[in-house]
Amino acid sequence: MSDTPTLVLASRSSVRAMLLENAGVSFRVEVSPVDEAEAKMGFEGNGTALAQHLAELKAQAVSAEARDQFVIGADQVLTCDARLFDKPRDLDEARKNLSFFRGKTHTLHSAVAIARSGDIVWGHVTQAHLTMREFSDDYLDHYIRRTGEKILSSVGCYQLEGPGVQLFERIEGDYFTILGLPLMPLFDYLRKEGALET
Numbered sequence: 001m002s003d004t005p006t007l008v009l010a011s012r013s014s015v016r017a018m019l020l021e022n023a024g025v026s027f028r029v030e031v032s033p034v035d036e037a038e039a040k041m042g043f044e045g046n047g048t049a050l051a052q053h054l055a056e057l058k059a060q061a062v063s064a065e066a067r068d069q070f071v072i073g074a075d076q077v078l079t080c081d082a083r084l085f086d087k088p089r090d091l092d093e094a095r096k097n098l099s100f101f102r103g104k105t106h107t108l109h110s111a112v113a114i115a116r117s118g119d120i121v122w123g124h125v126t127q128a129h130l131t132m133r134e135f136s137d138d139y140l141d142h143y144i145r146r147t148g149e150k151i152l153s154s155v156g157c158y159q160l161e162g163p164g165v166q167l168f169e170r171i172e173g174d175y176f177t178i179l180g181l182p183l184m185p186l187f188d189y190l191r192k193e194g195a196l197e198t
Helices: 014-022 036-040 047-063 091-101 137-153 163-167 175-179 183-192
Strands: 007-009 070-080 083-085 105-116 119-132 168-172
Touching (some): 014 175, 036 047, 047 070, 047 105, 047 119, 091 137, 105 183, 119 175, 137 163, 163 168
Parallel strands (some): 007 070
Antiparallel strands (some): 070 083, 070 105, 105 119, 119 168
């Protein structure tokens, strides 16, 4: 498939890269220069719109230099009780966030966008709803000690593929959406465009 366009992942997320690798997809990584904090300032849309906006910005930024290649941008936003959450800066903030999420349902908005030659050509956003159980303070302490700073890489302070799954009583939504890259719609689009084998 030498005439197949190159796929570029515009993300520093090791989880997104792992998902593509595990699926047998050939790609290269080029981290987007987009400043997420700056991009969020003044943004007035909801969590879904923000996730899509950030995914598109990341894809476009890398795509401007990656002519005729499919550049994949992705982002995930967490909302709970009408509040928007970012990745925690430290374990104290992670503890506060997990205490806030305890016993509540939060929503993960996962967006993926594809750009070619600087233009957005496709996008998709989907949600997952996750309800945390009423875990004890002792369990929370144990969880944070066990997982350590790994949880700082996740907006929800958990990795569902690890001990984080024990924080939950109910999960509604696609597994790949929860991990931050909706693979099925992405692969469907790439096959239609000849970027993946059919």
